[in-house]
Amino acid sequence: MSASNSSFNWRVMILALILPPLLLVALDLTLFGNVPSVAMPEINPRIANATLTAYTLCSLVLLGNLFFYGESRNRPLAPLVGMVAAVSLGVLATIFFIGQGSMLLENNGSVRAQAVYNVVHTLVSTGAIILAVLVAVGSTFSSITAQKNRSFFDDEQE
Amino acid sequence: MNITAQHWSMDPMLQAVILFWVPVAMLPLGVWISQSSKRQGQVKFGRVVSLVGILMVCASPWTVPSSPSTDAGHLLGSIIGPCMMMVIGMYLIAFSGNVPVGKLPQSDRRLGFLLAAAGFSWLAGMHWWILTPQLSPGVVNPYWYVFWPTFLLLTSCLASFSATALLLIGDERKTEASLMYGLSGVSLLMMLVGLNLDGPEMSSEEFRIHLGLATADLLGILLGCLLSILAFASVIFLYERSLPKPQTVAPPSNDELEFAASVIANHIGGEEE
Numbered sequence: 001m002s003a004s005n006s007s008f009n010w011r012v013m014i015l016a017l018i019l020p021p022l023l024l025v026a027l028d029l030t031l032f033g034n035v036p037s038v039a040m041p042e043i044n045p046r047i048a049n050a051t052l053t054a055y056t057l058c059s060l061v062l063l064g065n066l067f068f069y070g071e072s073r074n075r076p077l078a079p080l081v082g083m084v085a086a087v088s089l090g091v092l093a094t095i096f097f098i099g100q101g102s103m104l105l106e107n108n109g110s111v112r113a114q115a116v117y118n119v120v121h122t123l124v125s126t127g128a129i130i131l132a133v134l135v136a137v138g139s140t141f142s143s144i145t146a147q148k149n150r151s152f153f154d155d156e157q158e
Numbered sequence: 159m160n161i162t163a164q165h166w167s168m169d170p171m172l173q174a175v176i177l178f179w180v181p182v183a184m185l186p187l188g189v190w191i192s193q194s195s196k197r198q199g200q201v202k203f204g205r206v207v208s209l210v211g212i213l214m215v216c217a218s219p220w221t222v223p224s225s226p227s228t229d230a231g232h233l234l235g236s237i238i239g240p241c242m243m244m245v246i247g248m249y250l251i252a253f254s255g256n257v258p259v260g261k262l263p264q265s266d267r268r269l270g271f272l273l274a275a276a277g278f279s280w281l282a283g284m285h286w287w288i289l290t291p292q293l294s295p296g297v298v299n300p301y302w303y304v305f306w307p308t309f310l311l312l313t314s315c316l317a318s319f320s321a322t323a324l325l326l327i328g329d330e331r332k333t334e335a336s337l338m339y340g341l342s343g344v345s346l347l348m349m350l351v352g353l354n355l356d357g358p359e360m361s362s363e364e365f366r367i368h369l370g371l372a373t374a375d376l377l378g379i380l381l382g383c384l385l386s387i388l389a390f391a392s393v394i395f396l397y398e399r400s401l402p403k404p405q406t407v408a409p410p411s412n413d414e415l416e417f418a419a420s421v422i423a424n425h426i427g428g429e430e431e
Contacts, residue, residue: 009326016322020314020346021373024353027346032354039367043374050378051385058386064190069394078400082393086386120227123182124301125375127234128308131241136316138248139341140324143334145255150330 045104050125052097053118056090057126063087094118174225178218184211212238219293229293233301236291240280247274281306285352290359298359307349307365307372314345 028034063083070076098104098111108114168176184207192204214221216238218231250270254262283289285306291299321338324331352365410418 012326013319013322017315017319020318020342021311024314024346024349027350028353031350034353034366039370042367043370046371046374047378047381050375051382054379054382055386055389056382058383059389061186062386062390064186065390068194076397079393079397082396083390086389086393089389090386116227120230120301121304121375122379124230124233124304125308125372125379128305129312129376129379131244132309132312132316134245135248135313136320136338136341138245138252139317140320140334140338142248142251142255143337144331145252145257147256147333149256 042106045106048097048104049106049114049118050122052090052094053122056087056094057119057122059083059087059090170222170224174222174227177214177221178225178228178231181211181214181218184208185215187211229299230301232293233291233299233305236284236299236302237281237305240277243273243277243280245277247271247277281309282348285348285357285360285365288358290357292359296359303360303364303368304372304375307352307369308375310345310349310352311369311372312376314342314349317342317345 063080063086066080066083069079094115095111098114105111105114106117108117188204188206188208188211190204191207192201195201195204212234215231216235218225218228219235222228247270250262250266251274252270253260254264254267254270280289284291284302291302293299317338321335321342324335324338328334349369352360352362353369354362356362357365
């Protein structure tokens, strides 16, 4: 497969990934006449909160991964300190931005309540993401194994 | 699921930490222990820690009723059944087909279909029937509004991606791609109907709002994870760059070259018949 062909395939696959939401808006608009009313005052804080929380939680997971990395490197402290700093940055940024007033507070009265809500919300979303990935991968694998055996080589001519 | 509060003479904050957040932390900790250990005993210990964590999180609506976070535990208890049915069903379907190793009996295929369909119908019944996770009669678990739209939206997107990948990269995979487009279409249809028809406990307007928020969630999570991976890669790159260059080995001497040549000569050629 040539490089340009591979690049084209990836572009089409990424387009396929974002196609369903676009198709949903188009169908909803065409069939039912519903103009999508995106409430930016609700959407923006959600994106910001999800970004900050996902960054912090994912950094924590990667910090755990550094132990596996350290096994092959005489357990160095420098990357561990660096990653702890990255996690701390996420925690501090979350507290700082939530503390800036009502900008990132979604129906919660305090910074602590919003931070705890963010973590639980992200964990629930992560659960939904994991299940969706399992269903998609499982269905793909099931559809492949459901087909008859295929021979990959032509029979040798006698 | 009716929730009857258990009263403890403990500070509510401490109660939430011990009976909800510690069990939540036990889940990844158990996975980490079981994955990083080579001894069988430690692997089992890690699994037990995760299992106890899951059970305690599921029980948290009763043990810590004062904490709003335990609504997530209530949701976990409500959806764990259909989710497990779907996952086990998928496993049975996949491994009862044409697989070179670990093939299951053909009869497991029917059982797998039954389990996967029942699991999906159960989840759909939470939107369209009376099975909606409710904290008390008429009060829907707020995290159900987070879980369901996120799951439907991402399933549709991933199935569409998978179908296109099968068509473009796979060799003669049109049937498989059609099945995956079908799955994407079913999820899309469920979202479209949810946007326009009210369920018994979830109105179309609520679903519309939460579908928008689920999209925002997915974007935010993607962005956050990418930033985190970038930070991780930067930390590793900076550390590796700071390491001194490995010492170069001196070139082999004539004696060593002759020895190597004799060893090679002994291992090539073969005996003539």
